[in-house]
Amino acid sequence: MVWCLLLGVQNQFHFFPGRVVWTAEIARNYVWLAFLGGQLRRGRTSSNRGWLGKGGTLDWAIHAAVLAQLLCVWFDEDLTRLLPGFFRPAHQSIGYVGLSLFGLVLVEQYFRNTRTDLRWRIKFLCFALGAMFAYDFYLYSDALLFLRINENLWHARGAVTVLLAPLMAVSAARNPDWSVDIFVSRQVVFHTATLLGSGLYLLVMAGAGYYIRGYGGEWGAFLQIVFLVGAFLVLVLLLFSGQMRAHIRMFLSRHFFNYLYDYRQEWLRIIHTLSDTQSTLRLEERIILALGQAVESPSGVLWCRDVQGDFVLRASFGEPRIDIGRLSAQEPALLSMEKYDLILNLHEMIRMPEAYVGLDLPEWIRPYGNAWLLIPLFQREKSMDAVLLLTQPRTSIRWNWEVIDLLKTSSRLAASYLALEDAGIALAEARQFEGFNRLSAFVIHDLKNLVAQLSLVVRNAERHHGNPEFMADAIETVDHAVGKMSRLLAQLRNLGSGQSTVEIELGALLDEVLLTRKVQLPIPLREGSSPKILVRANRDRLASAFEHIIHNAQDAAAKHGRVLVRCRTEDGRAIVEIEDNGHGMDEEFLRTRLFKPFDTTKGLTGMGIGAYESREYARSLGGELSVESVPGRGSLFRFSLPMPGSLREHPAAGVQSPPFIASSPSILSGEV
Numbered sequence: 020m021v022w023c024l025l026l027g028v029q030n031q032f033h034f035f036p037g038r039v040v041w042t043a044e045i046a047r048n049y050v051w052l053a054f055l056g057g058q059l060r061r062g063r064t065s066s067n068r069g070w071l072g073k074g075g076t077l078d079w080a081i082h083a084a085v086l087a088q089l090l091c092v093w094f095d096e097d098l099t100r101l102l103p104g105f106f107r108p109a110h111q112s113i114g115y116v117g118l119s120l121f122g123l124v125l126v127e128q129y130f131r132n133t134r135t136d137l138r139w140r141i142k143f144l145c146f147a148l149g150a151m152f153a154y155d156f157y158l159y160s161d162a163l164l165f166l167r168i169n170e171n172l173w174h175a176r177g178a179v180t181v182l183l184a185p186l187m188a189v190s191a192a193r194n195p196d197w198s199v200d201i202f203v204s205r206q207v208v209f210h211t212a213t214l215l216g217s218g219l220y221l222l223v224m225a226g227a228g229y230y231i232r233g234y235g236g237e238w239g240a241f242l243q244i245v246f247l248v249g250a251f252l253v254l255v256l257l258l259f260s261g262q263m264r265a266h267i268r269m270f271l272s273r274h275f276f277n278y279l280y281d282y283r284q285e286w287l288r289i290i291h292t293l294s295d296t297q298s299t300l301r302l303e304e305r306i307i308l309a310l311g312q313a314v315e316s317p318s319g320v321l322w323c324r325d326v327q328g329d330f331v332l333r334a335s336f337g338e339p340r341i342d343i344g345r346l347s348a349q350e351p352a353l354l355s356m357e358k359y360d361l362i363l364n365l366h367e368m369i370r371m372p373e374a375y376v377g378l379d380l381p382e383w384i385r386p387y388g389n390a391w392l393l394i395p396l397f398q399r400e401k402s403m404d405a406v407l408l409l410t411q412p413r414t415s416i417r418w419n420w421e422v423i424d425l426l427k428t429s430s431r432l433a434a435s436y437l438a439l440e441d442a443g444i445a446l447a448e449a450r451q452f453e454g455f456n457r458l459s460a461f462v463i464h465d466l467k468n469l470v471a472q473l474s475l476v477v478r479n480a481e482r483h484h485g486n487p488e489f490m491a492d493a494i495e496t497v498d499h500a501v502g503k504m505s506r507l508l509a510q511l512r513n514l515g516s517g518q519s520t521v522e523i524e525l526g527a528l529l530d531e532v533l534l535t536r537k538v539q540l541p542i543p544l545r546e547g548s549s550p551k552i553l554v555r556a557n558r559d560r561l562a563s564a565f566e567h568i569i570h571n572a573q574d575a576a577a578k579h580g581r582v583l584v585r586c587r588t589e590d591g592r593a594i595v596e597i598e599d600n601g602h603g604m605d606e607e608f609l610r611t612r613l614f615k616p617f618d619t620t621k622g623l624t625g626m627g628i629g630a631y632e633s634r635e636y637a638r639s640l641g642g643e644l645s646v647e648s649v650p651g652r653g654s655l656f657r658f659s660l661p662m663p664g665s666l667r668e669h670p671a672a673g674v675q676s677p678p679f680i681a682s683s684p685s686i687l688s689g690e691v
Contacts, residue, residue: 021043022047025039025040025043027177030174033551041111043090043249044120045085048085048118051148052084052121052122052125053081055125055129056077056125059128059132060077064151079544087114088111088117088292091114095111095553106450112159112160112163116163118155121142122148126145126148126152130142144186144187147183147184147186150183151179157172185496217254220254227246228246229243230241231246231292261413266413266414280425282425289313289432292309292312293432294436299569300336303323304334304336306436307334307335307407308406310409310426310433313425314392314409314416314422315416316391316410316411317338318337318338318409318410319335320334320335320339321334322345323437324348324404329347329348330345330346330347330348330406332344333405339408341389343383351378351438355378357401357403358397360395360397362426365380366391366411366417367418389412390408390411392407392426394407394408394426395430396434398437405434405439407430466504466510473500475538476497503559513576521556522554524552526552526586528558529565529586532562533545533569534583535566536569539573540578541571541578542582542586543569543572544584545584547587553663554661554662555640556660561636563632564633564636565658566628567633568630568656572601575599580601582597582598583596584597591662592662593659593662594657594659595657597657598653598655599654602650602653602682603652604646604650605648605650609648630644637659640660641661643659645657645659
């Protein structure tokens with residue numbers, strides 16, 4: 020091709036020097052001689068292995084002949100000056116005659132040394148190359164005889180080459196191993212074909228417009244403008260027509276490629292469509308879109324299996340105009356699809372019922388003439404998770420193994436995405452229930468403490484109901500319990516009370532907690548004075564955290580023990596320490612059981628979430644709850660909480676003097 024192009028340009032414009040033209044002539048002969056030598060080398064036998072082997076006599080002969088001819092072309096003046104009696108420029112034709120004879124010999128040897136049963140593959144190539152070298156032999160023999168090149172013979176070479184090209188193409192098609200691995204993407208072919216088609220269309224329309232202007236008389240110019248604008252609008256409509264693009268794509272795939280699909284590009288497209296979480300389409304709609312694009316189907320419907328085993332409508336895409344809410348799993352067509360992994364081509368079932376022996380077109384689909392394919396979606400073998408129905412395509416699709424295999428593979432991928440989404444939804448629901456159950460457990464734990472306080476009031480009411488101070492404290496206790504239960508209910512309803520944070524004066528909050536916990540012996544005491552310390556937290560949750568730890572310390576210290584509470588600052592953080600002299604805990608208990616939720620040592624009276632909830636809430640504030648404990652000597656729980664801003668201090672106001680409960684703890688506790 021390059022040789023023909025160069026000679027054509029030279030004949031028209033005389034652009035290249037003569038040496039370049041003759042070098043192109045030698046290069047063309049060299050390529051064909053090397054090709055024939057390579058084919059002879061592939062078919063060599065033990066008898067001719069030496070002269071046909073790589074680097075053997077044949078290779079040396081080809082290279083020597085071509086090199087000698089190149090020397091004659093590029094150094095003809097020097098050779099004429101050095102060898103005036105032997106070399107003349109006109110004698111270059113001898114070299115071309117020799118190359119032509121060499122080519123004819125190689126063609127004959129190639130045909131003779133090819134197995135008889137394989138000669139049908141190469142006979143047309145041998146005819147073409149034999150004719151080409153024979154024509155060159157005649158051309159250069161005539162030039163050698165008359166010391167000039169016959170112009171008619173020279174110019175006719177282009178037409179002769181055109182006649183020989185189809186013979187070479189036939190042999191190339193019969194020998195796939197000659198093909199060069201050059202990949203042209205389908206997108207390039209599609210856009211190139213569209214561009215060329217648009218150009219030809221515009222040329223034809225321009226010619227028609229010129230004809231209209233020339234023969235339209237007085238209205239010629241007007242009609243030309245209207246015609247060209249209309250032609251341009253028609254072109255734009257065709258370029259943006261999905262049906263036309265589908266026709267072009269299928270035509271190119273059928274006639275220019277070995278396979279209907281570019282599987283790498285198709286697979287990437289399907290994965291991108293299914294995994295595109297930024298799309299406004301739901302996953303079910305993206306499944307219909309991804310599989311529909313593979314077969315040019317514009318719409319479809321997806322049914323998924325429910326807990327009863329039937330298939331319920333999950334999604335539709337496009338305008339399928341198919342309204343079927345539920346499919347019975349016992350439908351014969353669905354049973355066959357599940358058993359044999361079968362894709363039903365509904366149009367083919369009507370035209371070729373013999374291809375689906377024992378299987379009739381489902382009754383529920385007969386009213387819908389646009390229904391085309393029923394595709395099963397398998398996530399596990401022999402277990403159909405969903406059924407996809409695609410409507411008829413925009414263009415004719417060749418229904419063969421390639422389309423079926425692509426749809427089966429894509430449907431399995433789509434089924435896996437569908438199963439993952441269903442599992443994710445189920446997991447999210449389970450986490451919501453788990454979170455609600457955990458919150459309920461924490462609330463129940465707080466309610467248990469409130470019930471204990473109210474029970475003490477009820478038990479002591481028989482002995483102290485006539486005491487005005489007792490009644491006042493009892494009413495205050497009930498009011499406190501009602502307020503706390505209201506806030507707990509607000510947390511359950513997620514009304515915001517459980518999540519709001521405010522600045523809290525830590526000393527005042529501890530005093531309130533100590534007041535609440537004085538219903539149980541030993542009475543917890545504040546030790547030392549503390550500055551005014553501010554922290555940001557939810558008041559109820561932080562008070563509940565302190566109350567849990569103080570309650571545990573009271574249980575560990577028993578009635579005659581000691582529980583001390585200290586509050587201070589350290590390195591810009593608020594520190595609250597709760598110390599008891601109870602039985603203490605060993606290292607293993609601290610490491611494995613103390614903060615494990617729902618693990619308790621109190622039997623039926625405890626729930627095992629107090630310490631866990633306290634630590635988790637401290638961490639949610641950016642703080643920590645640490646523990647130091649020695650068996651037999653007691654434990655020290657230390658809250659370390661961040662402060663919102665600068666530290667503000669003033670002299671401690673001391674522990675507030677509680678009314679009746681603080682001064683007479685034995686009345687409500689039942690101890691006299």
